[in-house]
Amino acid sequence: MLRVTGLTSQFRGRAGVVRAIDDVTFEVPAGEAVGIVGETGSGKSVTIRSVLGLLPSYGKVVGGSAEFEGTDLVKLHRNRLREIRGARIGFVAQNPFGSLNPVLSIEKQFRNVMRAHRKISRTDLRDLAIERLESVQVRGPERVLRGFAHELSGGMAQRVVIALAMLHDPSLVIADEPTTALDVTVQRQILDLIDTQVKQGGRSLLLVTHDLGVVAQYCHRVVVMKSGKVVETGLVADVFTNPSHDYTRQLLAAVPPAPWAQAVPSLSGQEV
Numbered sequence: 001m002l003r004v005t006g007l008t009s010q011f012r013g014r015a016g017v018v019r020a021i022d023d024v025t026f027e028v029p030a031g032e033a034v035g036i037v038g039e040t041g042s043g044k045s046v047t048i049r050s051v052l053g054l055l056p057s058y059g060k061v062v063g064g065s066a067e068f069e070g071t072d073l074v075k076l077h078r079n080r081l082r083e084i085r086g087a088r089i090g091f092v093a094q095n096p097f098g099s100l101n102p103v104l105s106i107e108k109q110f111r112n113v114m115r116a117h118r119k120i121s122r123t124d125l126r127d128l129a130i131e132r133l134e135s136v137q138v139r140g141p142e143r144v145l146r147g148f149a150h151e152l153s154g155g156m157a158q159r160v161v162i163a164l165a166m167l168h169d170p171s172l173v174i175a176d177e178p179t180t181a182l183d184v185t186v187q188r189q190i191l192d193l194i195d196t197q198v199k200q201g202g203r204s205l206l207l208v209t210h211d212l213g214v215v216a217q218y219c220h221r222v223v224v225m226k227s228g229k230v231v232e233t234g235l236v237a238d239v240f241t242n243p244s245h246d247y248t249r250q251l252l253a254a255v256p257p258a259p260w261a262q263a264v265p266s267l268s269g270q271e272v
């Protein structure tokens with residue numbers, strides 16, 4: 001589905017050129033969920049932004065490839081990449097209010113996302129938007145469509161972002177810490193929602209998170225990053241029960257025992 005090979009990116013700054021990620025290699029197999037974990041500044045977001053062509057103007061992919069459905073995204077023209085990003089890859093960022101446009105109604109945003117890839121009548125679009133909002137458990141979808149982002153809670157706004165990301169039935173969903181900006185009480189709901197949307201659509205998932213419990217619960221594979229490099233990658237069950245790298249061991253040791261034991265059935269002997 002997605003094969004990232006030797007991906008290397010850098011930023012140009014006052015202090016010169018800084019390499020943010022170096023020789024990053026991993027795969028997201030079709031129908032599987034892959035988690036990227038690592039401490040702050042380890043290069044998780046830069047990896048995702050490099051794949052999606054979303055680095056700022058002073059950032060650049062200087063090596064490697066990101067093959068998605070047979071196309072190297074790194075070599076694609078911006079416009080073509082934007083098309084793929086909207087249609088084949090759904091992106092959910094950390095802050096829903098950064099993803100939504102504050103001055104356009106939610107309905108208008110559905111229309112814009114739809115129109116970029118497919119022609120559809122206003123009433124059909126409306127029906128589809130309502131159906132999709134219902135599928136992400138947004139109550140009162142008609143009212144939400146008429147309204148604006150600032151009228152929504154963080155959790156509701158992220159549901160809208162997820163509905164928009166799924167509008168074109170993407171085969172891959174990429175989410176960068178999709179819940180860290182949200183109230184703790186809704187974090188699990190949003191993760192469950194992404195998980196459901198991914199599974200129901202037979203999609204693949206690339207999920208960035210700080211939380212190893214989240215990886216254990218939602219992902220098949222894990223990519224562990226440190227200082228811009230991948231230090232370990234493999235099946236969650238293998239890596240978590242038998243980490244080969246010291247850094248992974250440290251990350252695992254830092255996880256509080258209770259949720260951890262709950263999240264990994266093999267360690268607790270209990271069903272999740």
Ligand SMILES: Nc1ncnc2c1ncn2[C@@H]1O[C@H](COP(=O)(O)OP(=O)(O)OP(=O)(O)O)[C@@H](O)[C@H]1O
Pocket residue numbers: 011013018019020021038039040041042043044045046047056
């Ligand atoms: N816009 C930017 N300009 C300059 N350097 C950046 C920029 N974004 C990231 N970096 C640098 O690239 C490296 C990787 O950062 P990145 O944002 O990918 O970390 P991260 O793993 O996502 O961290 P966090 O968990 O805090 O989100 C860091 O050294 C960071 O300082």
Ligand SMILES: [Mg+2]
Pocket residue numbers: 044045046
């Ligand atoms: Mg980040």
